Amino acid sequence: MPDLLLELRSEEIPARMQRKAAGDLKKLVTDALVEAGLSYEGAREYWTPRRLTLDIRGLTARSADVREERKGPRTDANEKAIEGFLRGAGLSSISEAQVSSDPKKGDFYIAVISRPGRAAEEIISDVMPGIIRDFPWPKSMRWGKASSKPGSLRWVRPLQSIVCTFGTEHEETSVIPFEIDGIVASNVTYGHRFHAPGVITVKRFDDYAAGLEKAKVILDAERRKNIILHDARDIAFAGGLELVEDDALLEEVSGLVEWPQVLMGSFEQDYLSIPSEIIRLTIKTNQKCFVTRKQGEETLSNKFILVSNVEATDGGKEIIHGNGKVVRARLSDALHFWKRDQGNLPDLETLEASAKKFELDLRKPLDQRMAKLDALHVTFHAKIGTQGERVTRIRTLAGEISKIVNADPLKVSRAAALAKADLRTEIVGEFPELQGAMGKKYALLQGEDETVAAALEDHYKPQGPTDRVPTDHVAITIALADKIDTLVWFWRINEKPTGSKDPFALRRAALGSIRLLLERGIRASLIPLFRSAFRSEWAVAIASHEASIRLFELKIQQDNERLDHERLVHEQREAIKYCKNYLADGHPKTIEEEHELAINLLSFFHDRLKVYLRDQGARYDLIDAVVTSEADDLLMIARRVEALTAFITSEDGKNLLVGTKRATQILAAEEKKGTVIADGVSQKLFRLNAETELFAAITKASAEASAAIAREDFRSAMEALSKLRAPVDRFFDDVLVNDEDAAIRANRLALLRLIREATGTVADFSKIAG
Numbered sequence: 001m002p003d004l005l006l007e008l009r010s011e012e013i014p015a016r017m018q019r020k021a022a023g024d025l026k027k028l029v030t031d032a033l034v035e036a037g038l039s040y041e042g043a044r045e046y047w048t049p050r051r052l053t054l055d056i057r058g059l060t061a062r063s064a065d066v067r068e069e070r071k072g073p074r075t076d077a078n079e080k081a082i083e084g085f086l087r088g089a090g091l092s093s094i095s096e097a098q099v100s101s102d103p104k105k106g107d108f109y110i111a112v113i114s115r116p117g118r119a120a121e122e123i124i125s126d127v128m129p130g131i132i133r134d135f136p137w138p139k140s141m142r143w144g145k146a147s148s149k150p151g152s153l154r155w156v157r158p159l160q161s162i163v164c165t166f167g168t169e170h171e172e173t174s175v176i177p178f179e180i181d182g183i184v185a186s187n188v189t190y191g192h193r194f195h196a197p198g199v200i201t202v203k204r205f206d207d208y209a210a211g212l213e214k215a216k217v218i219l220d221a222e223r224r225k226n227i228i229l230h231d232a233r234d235i236a237f238a239g240g241l242e243l244v245e246d247d248a249l250l251e252e253v254s255g256l257v258e259w260p261q262v263l264m265g266s267f268e269q270d271y272l273s274i275p276s277e278i279i280r281l282t283i284k285t286n287q288k289c290f291v292t293r294k295q296g297e298e299t300l301s302n303k304f305i306l307v308s309n310v311e312a313t314d315g316g317k318e319i320i321h322g323n324g325k326v327v328r329a330r331l332s333d334a335l336h337f338w339k340r341d342q343g344n345l346p347d348l349e350t351l352e353a354s355a356k357k358f359e360l361d362l363r364k365p366l367d368q369r370m371a372k373l374d375a376l377h378v379t380f381h382a383k384i385g386t387q388g389e390r391v392t393r394i395r396t397l398a399g400e401i402s403k404i405v406n407a408d409p410l411k412v413s414r415a416a417a418l419a420k421a422d423l424r425t426e427i428v429g430e431f432p433e434l435q436g437a438m439g440k441k442y443a444l445l446q447g448e449d450e451t452v453a454a455a456l457e458d459h460y461k462p463q464g465p466t467d468r469v470p471t472d473h474v475a476i477t478i479a480l481a482d483k484i485d486t487l488v489w490f491w492r493i494n495e496k497p498t499g500s501k502d503p504f505a506l507r508r509a510a511l512g513s514i515r516l517l518l519e520r521g522i523r524a525s526l527i528p529l530f531r532s533a534f535r536s537e538w539a540v541a542i543a544s545h546e547a548s549i550r551l552f553e554l555k556i557q558q559d560n561e562r563l564d565h566e567r568l569v570h571e572q573r574e575a576i577k578y579c580k581n582y583l584a585d586g587h588p589k590t591i592e593e594e595h596e597l598a599i600n601l602l603s604f605f606h607d608r609l610k611v612y613l614r615d616q617g618a619r620y621d622l623i624d625a626v627v628t629s630e631a632d633d634l635l636m637i638a639r640r641v642e643a644l645t646a647f648i649t650s651e652d653g654k655n656l657l658v659g660t661k662r663a664t665q666i667l668a669a670e671e672k673k674g675t676v677i678a679d680g681v682s683q684k685l686f687r688l689n690a691e692t693e694l695f696a697a698i699t700k701a702s703a704e705a706s707a708a709i710a711r712e713d714f715r716s717a718m719e720a721l722s723k724l725r726a727p728v729d730r731f732f733d734d735v736l737v738n739d740e741d742a743a744i745r746a747n748r749l750a751l752l753r754l755i756r757e758a759t760g761t762v763a764d765f766s767k768i769a770g
Contacts, residue, residue, distance in 0.1 A: 391417065
């Protein structure tokens, strides 16, 4: 069977786009071929900075003939129905249709549509231009004279040539003829831009890949990555060092070169006074180079690894020299930022009001940056407010959470006040990825408690399913406050995740909160916390009024318009009193909005929790059996699911499930019919021993289960319920629920309701499959 080789060669494709583009090309081409009636044995995509390549093996040479019968209207149908049928079937006249008879429905038309198969070459030639023209690049461009014409080709970078050959392994291949904006498909490509720019004529994939290799192009991206990684490790080891590996950088660098050459450069030892994180990011971001460290140590060395696309005749000396100049210049900037961030800001007198609001010490550099962040009214989100307002909300909410987590309230307050301070540092302005990490470093430099400093870094965590979860109570408190504030306020402005879109990473914030609660064993009712966050705008207002009072009192001490400022102080205090009264009493509309938002957001948390627990191996039906619309203690949900999983896989659990489901189904059916069910169970109406035994067993099991649940011992609760297995089985063996006597029937249905209520204290057994 023939193979298809496709190469689209262009100017340099951005490294971040290459992998996805190659995957998109594979999907678009194979989908189009299959839709046209072809099949294939296998397909693999390749990419380099200058080409996307697709190798399709075992493609059928021709699509199959198709014969389709399309049923039409009755022969006595109106003219419009018949015309529509002809158009849909592609017939020019009703005489081309056949008539079929049905004893029940009468005579109706049938169109027999026959389509002969097509050669694969013809299909490929038809589908390729559309795929290339409509290729889903995130960004594309037009170029050359043709760019002024409407509908001209757009591509990520100027497209230069197309290879498209087709044929079997042992026969001569042919070029599939198609053309796009003057670029004609051929069997000619080109190698490395500098080392081998000459023409390479190809037939099929094997000689294509071998020809490129001779022309200094390694087609396989994974192979390029392996070469870079192993050569970098070797060159570092030879210098008594080890490579600081970086998967994301390795992926990017492999997309910048077709013929990787690994070299080592250096910079002055003095720059090692800069924190390692800054050095690493400076060199990575600006020069796409790797850093090294002494073997077995954490601190970096002054050597870096670079990857060139050119095999230089001087052994790479000029390349190393050029990269070294740029690295030194960037590190010089970083050193300047690092030192400036540890100095005083020039306008401290303008920061006094903000400093008092957050109880900051303007003798300390990080406190100054926080005061500056507030004083400049730096926006967090246009509809949510400033960073300063957000810090006030987080600080207030963290105070509530600290009681739950048992964290030191003074350390929590201090950590919350400084949590976002490093956003105003020059290093974080240059490298946003370092927010949090730099906060910790600057906090330690100014003598903050280690717990407070650690919280400045860790309150952003965890940022994903594999990220580290903080262990310190202060960090956990600030992390929860930060994430819950984010979620509540984006819910308030109706900026929720939709489908695959989540621009504010709200799913990640919810998952982070879930991991904090579950992995650190924290009991917390979320609804009260959501309500506290919902009302936190009043805390912002109170803080603002209090800051104004302090400012006016300062001016009163200076006897500057004393009477006017005393009046303003009185007005601010009245405003504070109004805010506190509003919070204490609660406005009906606010309470209604709070409840609606809290339940809606809790539902979002439930969805994320189900995903989390499912990833941990829990069954969806068991999670659904435990989760109720207002179950807001996620740790208890997880423990119930764990206990239910263990119980339902036991023999007693399986049998009790069958009996319980039978009871709930009978009960639900009778409730739907409106059958009378007794309000309570009367032992006087028992006629059989099985009824008496079941009632006694339910009474005992319910009491034991309730006591176990009160102790949060869900396994014991399950064990108590497992004792119902035998009496439930005996009840259904011996007792006819729908007795002719209405009173007995109502009493027996009430007994079934007791079964449902007893098991319902742990889970809704009706939702469990099986």
